Amino acid sequence: MAQKDEAFVPGTLVVARGSTVAFPNLDRVRHSIYSFSKPARFEIDLYGRDQSRTHTFPVSGSVALGCNIHDKMRGYIRVVDTPFAGKTDANGYVTLSGVPAGTARLTVWHPRIRTPSGEVVKQVNGATDQKISVRLR
Numbered sequence: 237m238a239q240k241d242e243a244f245v246p247g248t249l250v251v252a253r254g255s256t257v258a259f260p261n262l263d264r265v266r267h268s269i270y271s272f273s274k275p276a277r278f279e280i281d282l283y284g285r286d287q288s289r290t291h292t293f294p295v296s297g298s299v300a301l302g303c304n305i306h307d308k309m310r311g312y313i314r315v316v317d318t319p320f321a322g323k324t325d326a327n328g329y330v331t332l333s334g335v336p337a338g339t340a341r342l343t344v345w346h347p348r349i350r351t352p353s354g355e356v357v358k359q360v361n362g363a364t365d366q367k368i369s370v371r372l373r
């Protein structure tokens with residue numbers, strides 16, 4: 237999750253629980269990244285150009301990132317405990333391969349979904365549901 241032109245790049249990252257994420261600073265200015273989100277509360281002291289820091293995410297959930305210096309910087313890390321996860325493309329599509337047959341819970345998360353968890357959950361069947369659409373209000 238780089239910082240470039242005073243923004244997080246990519247703005248949203250999906251990682252497996254237990255992953256360590258690098259935060260390389262590609263800007264000339266210094267950044268100080270923090271999160272107040274329940275799955276990962278942390279703060280990284282100021283660091284400068286071409287330096288990097290890392291943080292490990294042992295708890296699944298949604299993590300909103302900010303920068304103590306640049307208020308407008310927003311980034312998101314979705315920590316998942318399933319191999320069947322992914323980030324949608326610009327059109328809102330994602331392909332999950334190898335999903336086993338049987339019922340499953342499909343969770344869609346977006347920082348601007350207006351539910352307390354930012355999630356919409358749908359029961360699906362891995363054997364028969366080939367294309368699933370979830371309408372977000």
Ligand SMILES: [Cu+2]
Binds near residue numbers: 242267303
């Ligand atoms: Cu910053």
